[in-house]
Amino acid sequence: MTDFNTIILERKGRVGVITLNRPKALNALNSELMNEVVAAVADLEADNGIGAILITGSERAFAAGADIKEMQSKTYMDAYVEDFFTPWDRVAAARKPLIAAVSGYALGGGCELAMLCDFIIASDTAKFGQPEIKLGVIPGIGGSQRLTRAVGKAKAMELCLTGRNMDAEEAERAGLVARIVPAAELLDDALKTATTIAEMSLPIAMMAKEAVNRSFETTLAEGVRFERRVFHSTFATEDQKEGMTAFVEKRSAEFKHR
Numbered sequence: 001m002t003d004f005n006t007i008i009l010e011r012k013g014r015v016g017v018i019t020l021n022r023p024k025a026l027n028a029l030n031s032e033l034m035n036e037v038v039a040a041v042a043d044l045e046a047d048n049g050i051g052a053i054l055i056t057g058s059e060r061a062f063a064a065g066a067d068i069k070e071m072q073s074k075t076y077m078d079a080y081v082e083d084f085f086t087p088w089d090r091v092a093a094a095r096k097p098l099i100a101a102v103s104g105y106a107l108g109g110g111c112e113l114a115m116l117c118d119f120i121i122a123s124d125t126a127k128f129g130q131p132e133i134k135l136g137v138i139p140g141i142g143g144s145q146r147l148t149r150a151v152g153k154a155k156a157m158e159l160c161l162t163g164r165n166m167d168a169e170e171a172e173r174a175g176l177v178a179r180i181v182p183a184a185e186l187l188d189d190a191l192k193t194a195t196t197i198a199e200m201s202l203p204i205a206m207m208a209k210e211a212v213n214r215s216f217e218t219t220l221a222e223g224v225r226f227e228r229r230v231f232h233s234t235f236a237t238e239d240q241k242e243g244m245t246a247f248v249e250k251r252s253a254e255f256k257h258r
């Protein structure tokens with residue numbers, strides 16, 4: 001799919017950039033937008049010229065949550081039968097590195113979309129929160145789980161129970177975001193970071209991502225064993241030979257499998 005109504009998909013060098021684009025609704029995540037993001041990620045995953053994916057919104061809003069107007073009249077049966085929100089899991093399952101560049105509101109589903117990326121770069125105007133409780137629901141795209149893993153029980157519980165927002169500084173202190181940058185520099189900075197990643201060996205970046213993600217799924221001993229086996233397997237790649245040879249020869253590595 002190349003024609004999108006609610007997102008803009010661009011290829012900037014080896015980085016695929018998905019810009020959420022429903023400005024009048026502060027990028028609220030309706031079904032069309034969800035399906036388009038899922039399709040765009042699948043498209044970029046299949047594209048050999050792409051080594052990293054950046055998801056961003058506007059300066060005012062990354063996304064102000066799932067679309068409340070679309071959800072308002074849903075019944076339990078609608079939600080259950082359509083398996084409401086489950087397509088987002090396909091974005092979380094992307095194997096290429098996925099970065100969220102967040103400016104303005106990242107609330108509810110917006111915060112959850114940012115958290116299902118591999119890491120978040122936030123502008124100094126970013127606001128994060130899970131305000132679902134004020135609407136009589138709870139997070140539905142993994143917020144109660146990923147926020148808790150990111151910031152710990154006390155703060156996740158407070159945010160989910162009160163619905164209050166965190167500003168960028170609090171989010172950085174709590175470990176939700178990797179870095180804060182001035183709003184005017186967000187896109188350039190995030191694109192530069194994504195490009196740095198996209199210039200690495202793609203299979204090795206995918207292995208690094210898989211190893212870090214494993215830490216959320218298993219015990220420390222199993223996680224270390226998994227890491228060790230994957231580390232061993234890196235020696236079967238041409239890119240390990242190139243990376244180490246380039247170091248010894250005092251030149252930049254030219255990875256083959258990008």
Ligand code: CAA
Pocket residue numbers: 024025026028029064065066067068069070105107108109110112131132135137138139140141143
């Ligand atoms: N769904 C649908 N429309 C939304 C929306 C949302 N989540 N958030 C904002 N909008 C719309 C508003 O309805 C408004 O549209 P109209 O002009 O047609 O009325 C437009 O975007 C601009 O919004 P505001 O006028 O409210 O802008 P503001 O600057 O005064 O406030 C805000 C900004 C604080 C983000 C406020 O819009 C707000 O509170 N939004 C809802 C946040 C929220 O509750 N998100 C969670 C949704 S539930 C969810 O996400 C479930 C889940 O787990 C996935």
